[in-house]
Amino acid sequence: MYVIRRVWVVMPRQARKAASLALAAAAEYERAGQRSDVRVTYNGGTLPGERDRVYMEWMTDSIQSPHRADNAIPERARELQAKLREVTSDSWIEFAELMTPEKAVPIDG
Numbered sequence: 001m002y003v004i005r006r007v008w009v010v011m012p013r014q015a016r017k018a019a020s021l022a023l024a025a026a027a028e029y030e031r032a033g034q035r036s037d038v039r040v041t042y043n044g045g046t047l048p049g050e051r052d053r054v055y056m057e058w059m060t061d062s063i064q065s066p067h068r069a070d071n072a073i074p075e076r077a078r079e080l081q082a083k084l085r086e087v088t089s090d091s092w093i094e095f096a097e098l099m100t101p102e103k104a105v106p107i108d109g
Helices: 015-031 075-086
Strands: 002-010 039-043 053-060 088-097
Touching: 002 015, 015 039, 015 053, 015 075, 075 088
Parallel strands: none
Antiparallel strands: 002 053, 002 088, 039 053
């Protein structure tokens, strides 16, 4: 199982709008059966930490290329992502393996 985290650096005072767009795009992917439950968080500058950031996280059993032949990206998600890019200065994606008790190694003491 993997945790995928998408991060956007957004223009000043655009974090809430960007998070709204990301959440709406995520809902389109969920409706299409392409994503599990997605969590979107943001910091518009009223909290400690990195401001003007939007984060989207979800879990998946496998990591697949978005360019695979059978990937039918929902059209509405494409439209929302285009709007999101308009308020974004940078973005990246992070991948991590989810630790489970079955994967744990023995711990001494």
